[in-house]
Amino acid sequence: MKKHYGIILLLLFFGSLVTKAQQLDQTYNQKIKDFTTDKRFLPQSLLDVADHPSIPSPLKHFGHIIGAEGQVHGTEEIYAYYKKLAETSSMVHMQEMGKTEEGRIFYLIVIGEENAIANLDRYKAQTALLADARKTSPEQAEKIIADAKPIYYLSAGMHATEMGAPEMLMELAYRLVTSEAEQIKDIRENIITVINPISEPDGWDKQVDWYYRFTKGRELYDDGFPRSVPYWGKYVFHDNNRDGLQVSQAITKSIFKGFFEFHPTVMLDLHESVPLLYISTGTGPYNDFVDPITQSEWQVMGNHDVAEVAAQGMPGAFTWAFYDGWWPGYGIWVANNHNSNGRFYETYGNAGADTYLRDLSTSSFAGDLATSKEWYRPDPATPQVLWSFRNNINYTQTGVIASLSYAASNGKQLLRNFYKKGFNSVEKGKTEGPRAFTILKEQRDPAMAAYLANQLMIQGIEVHESEKDYLILSEQPYRNLLVSLMTPQSYPKDAKFPPYDAIAWTLPNLYGVEVSSLDDVSTLELSAYNLLSEETKYIGKIEGSGNTYILPYHAQNTVLPALYALKQDNKNAEIAVLKKSEEINGKSYPAGSIIITKSNSNQIKKISEKFGLDFECSSANFSVFDQKSVNLPRVAIYHTWYNTQDEGWSRYTFEQRGIPYTSIDKDDLKSGNLKSKFDVILVPRVRGNAKSFVNGVDSKFGPMPYTKTAEFPSHGFPSATNDMTGGPGFGGIENLRKFVQEGGLLIALENSASIMAELGLAPELSPASSGSLFHPGSIVMAKIRRSDSPIVNGYPEEFSIFRGNGPLLQTNKYNRDLMLIQYGFKPLKDEIPYDGPIMGMPDKPKVDKDEKSDGKTKPYVVAGMVRNEQDIIGHGSVFNVPVGKGNVLAFTFDPLHRYLNHHDAPMVWNTLINWDGLR
Structure with a gap:
């Protein structure tokens, strides 16, 4: 009896192993093969898409796999798929992150094991504590790190023609919540993955319509036909990835909101341009104010991902030879600027879901052909490749899984580095100059002084205020960014390769605001300052008496809009501008000063307060001064x-x-x-x-x-x-x-x-x-x-x-x-002026050079x-x-x-x- 009982237990044990073996979706996996043009472009690790009984795969949801020829999806279709994942899996959380200029919703998709999703607020609170070393001691940080999880942020679709990643992320999300592969389980259990599925929904929908309206099925890629829709966002095209200092567009505001809510340890932005897969590190020179830890992480993670792609037999992956690492205004640089790690990929793309024979024989980066074998590109592609949409999906997904796997295996070190970078900034603020910056409120354009204070706060930099000025102390977690924004940049003249973008961004110069730096704060009366918790604004004032209103002109940014607003409110108001500097009632008014008549104090007060302009009232006779009537133009x-x-x-x-x-x-x-x-x-x-x-x-x-x-x-x-x-x-x-x-x-x-x-x-x-x-x-x-x-x-x-x-x-x-x-x-x-002798004229007396200059x-x-x-x-x-x-x-x-x-x-x-x- 005992013998039979033992056999029964053994059979039950092996039976349980059989039932736990995951059922693969053979149809899906075969279609991946069908749409991949070369077996070297398809690693075996991607041919394990699960056939889950209750969570729908993209094939079951859409009727075709991700990367199928001629198939792309609009924002509502993509969002609907993520909503279905969230409904059918407790490992998926979906949340809104604001709206675009055209009213489409930004979403974030959060994926992790069930406990991580159930306790998401706790994990976000932990990374927030690690972000500020003033609140968290090194000892406390170690305790937090022992329990915390790295948060890895993935984003796609910033540039509308780069159409692979937003599609790929849907398949990746399905894989993350259904696969029982050891690597995927490790990712799921050890990190929290945050997906920004479409960074620019407005541009994405325009481009999807463009693809179906014009470019689907075109025989040649390089036929001169415009591959891109003329507009992406309402205002900004490719520069939506150059708004990280202004934070003016809805896309950037959404990215910043996501960063400061989650404080992700790593952010990876997925782009398309160069063949076949570029994994960013950049050639340098690197931004002077990026912590050396981040620079080292770029190298480690970049080489790890290239090695992982190469290990799976995929050619054409490389690092180093594209981009520099200097300009801090890219969207993903919200990470590098705030002690996290911002990275990006560039995958070869066709601006759609068609297959083309692509010629990359003349493509060159950092002086080397894209087909040359280099230390940073161990396995180059051939000069021509037959490139499909699915190839793109395979490459990006393989790289991303490798990167997520690195974070899952090295999570504690990444979290420790994240804390240490903030700690380094606070310590530098204590010991290195400048120790503080001050911005006087009384400026030639006081509204811009307030604007500068607000822009610093948008970056997470603390600003204090007194009656007379704004004070920004360096002893804070984003000290490096503060100094970078407020002091001049010095790009190396001997840099081997041209810079990737602009190389200067000193905000006081760009805004026309006078700023003072302090190397000693011991004399400051800190009790006179309050920490700003909301946007500040300069409220203009009116002084003097009389029914003529004068605006001393110093090229303030808000004067012209104030004049338009005044004329809209009172079409009979008369506006004139002084053509030259004039002395009026003992005071000098510069050329361009505005004179307003046939208005009243209520109207002037309204524009003064709204536009931050200081007016003076006068009863002087202005007809005697040289002035020009202002006729606001169409x-x-x-x-x-x-x-x-x-x-x-x-x-x-x-x-x-x-x-x-x-x-x-x-x-x-x-x-x-x-x-x-x-x-x-x-x-x-x-x-x-x-x-x-x-x-x-x-x-x-x-x-x-x-x-x-x-x-x-x-x-x-x-x-x-x-x-x-x-x-x-x-x-x-x-x-x-x-x-x-x-x-x-x-x-x-x-x-x-x-x-x-x-x-x-x-x-x-x-x-x-x-x-x-x-x-x-x-x-x-x-x-x-x-x-x-x-x-x-x-x-x-x-x-x-x-x-x-x-x-x-x-x-x-x-x-x-x-x-x-x-x-x-x-x-x-x-x-x-010619300084030599002139024939036919007497010689001029010699002038000592020291007298001339x-x-x-x-x-x-x-x-x-x-x-x-x-x-x-x-x-x-x-x-x-x-x-x-x-x-x-x-x-x-x-x-x-x-x-x-x-x-x-x-x-x-x-x-x-x-x-x-x-x-």
């Missing part, structure tokens, strides 16, 4: 259909400032009669040259409608057309010329100014050779040449601006009075780096070119760059205030 902002990036930033800036405008395109130029509709046309920076501006999207692809339809409901916003192809043509350009000749003002920014010169719309301007100049986005000095121009009202003779690698323009020497502002302080070579050279670069700056100094920054009855105002830099260089923008506002007085 403004149009022009956009092309082939490049909407910077006009989006311009639209955003105008809307944030409260400046009304009309958006126009090629069809408006072709229709003509522009002067009857508009006074000013702004052409923001646009890529390309005169040919691309005139011709637009190749007309051979037309008609190409961008209209909202029942089938494609996301299209037609924020602008619509029945045909995107073609440009304004020479007829439209001639209408633009006529607009200026009839008295209109054309403002062209950066590359667009060069295009206008090429087209002859600014006939006195010509391209100027830039020699060997290399001028990545840096803060540099400019000097006013025409102090009588209203464009420079409110600015000192010398001031800083932000400039990137834009083209240079110049006039003939006899026309240099058209140059309002120049770069640097020295004149151009042809403007240096003090021998000092003022630096051109404030922050960043410029190579061969001698090739730009003396060239024009801003030109005012009369054409007919109107003017072309050409900026050779972008004063509306990414809603970031607010100090430069008032030159545009001055232009609008004085649009009809520039002759």
Whole structure:
């Protein structure tokens, strides 16, 4: 009997093992094989998709697998799948994280073992304690680490054409909650995975509609057809990954909200561009204020992931040779800036779900061909690959699983590093300068001083306030970021590779705010300061008596919107601007000062408080002063259909400032009669040259409608057309010329100014050779040449601006009075007076060189780096070119760059205030 009982127990034991063996979904796994073009692109580890009895796989939910040929899903379809996972698995939590500009919802999906999801708030509280070493001692931190779990944040779909990762993450999520593979179980049990499934839902839906409307089934990838929808977000295109300092767009606000709620230990952003899989570390130079621990983690994790992909037989994975690691304004850099670890992947993508023969034989990164075998790329791809959507899914998913597995195996070390980085920042704040920064409230633009304080708080930096100033102490967890934002950057001139983006971001210069740094805080009366817990605002005031209101002008950012608001409230109000500095009642008022009559104290108080402007009342007779009536213009902002990036930033800036405008395109130029509709046309920076501006999207692809339809409901916003192809043509350009000749003002920014010169719309301007100049986005000095121009009202003779690698323009020497502002302080070579003998004239007396100059050279670069700056100094920054009855105002830099260089923008506002007085 005992023998039989033992046999029965043995049979039950082996029977239980059999029942626990996971049933695989053979149909799903076979379809993965079918849609993969080469067995080397498919690791065996991905061929274990489970056939779960109650949790639906993507195949069961959608009727096809992830990565199936010709199949992509809109946001509602993707969200619906995650909702189904949350309904059927206790290991999935789904939460809203705000809304986009167009009203779509941001979601986060949280995956972990059941206890982790049930106690999610506790785990978030633990990482929050580790984030602030002032609240948590090293001993307390070790106890927390023993119980805490690393939180690993994955995000996808930031750039709409990069379509693989948002699809892949659905399959990964299913795998994480159903697979019994040891590696997946280890991930599930030891870390909490947070998925941002679609970082930019607005752009994703537009791109999905674009794919089904235009690009699905095209035979060739490189056929010239635009693979991207013209708009992603309402305002911002690819720069939605350059908003991490401004935090202006809904996508960035959602990412920041997620970071400060979860304090993830690692954040990994999934992108697509280079072949076949790039795992970020960057070539350097690395940002000076990133903790060395983070820099080392980049290397360890990057090489781990490359090794894991190579170990599974997959070619083409590499690290190092793409990107640098300097600019701190990428979305995922919320992690690197706040003591976490921010990483990204770049997988080869086809901007859709079709298969193409791709040629990567000429692709080169960091000087090496993408097909070369290097220390950082142990197994390169062949010069051509037949690349499918499923290949992309395989590569990204394999890399992500490897990265999650690293975190699961090294979680305690990652958590300890996270705490240690914050601890290092606090200690540096105690011992290294600056010990604090102060921002006086009384500034030339006090509203911008408050704005700077608010921007620091958005970054999680603590700001204290007294009656007279703001105080930011360095002894806090994000001290490194604080110092980075408030002091000039110095990019190495000998860097081997060009920077990936801009290289300077000193906020006091970009905002035009005076900031003081303190190396000793012992003399401060800290009791006079209160910690700010909500947004601060400068409330303007009114002083004096009388029924005339004066606004002393110092190029404040909010003056123009205040004038529009006043006229909307009281159309009879009269506004004038002083044409030069005047002495009024014993006080000096600078040129540009605003005089308002036929208004009342209630109206002035309203705009004073709303826009942070200080007014003075007077009963003086202002008719005796040299002034110009202000006629607020009807403004149009022009956009092309082939490049909407910077006009989006311009639209955003105008809307944030409260400046009304009309958006126009090629069809408006072709229709003509522009002067009857508009006074000013702004052409923001646009890529390309005169040919691309005139011709637009190749007309051979037309008609190409961008209209909202029942089938494609996301299209037609924020602008619509029945045909995107073609440009304004020479007829439209001639209408633009006529607009200026009839008295209109054309403002062209950066590359667009060069295009206008090429087209002859600014006939006195010509391209100027830039020699060997290399001028990545840096803060540099400019000097006013025409102090009588209203464009420079409110600015000192010398001031800083932000400039990137834009083209240079110049006039003939006899026309240099058209140059309002120049770069640097020295004149151009042809403007240096000849100092030698002149035949037919008596010799001039010799002048000792010490009498002509003090021998000092003022630096051109404030922050960043410029190579061969001698090739730009003396060239024009801003030109005012009369054409007919109107003017072309050409900026050779972008004063509306990414809603970031607010100090430069008032030159545009001055232009609008004085649009009809520039002759």
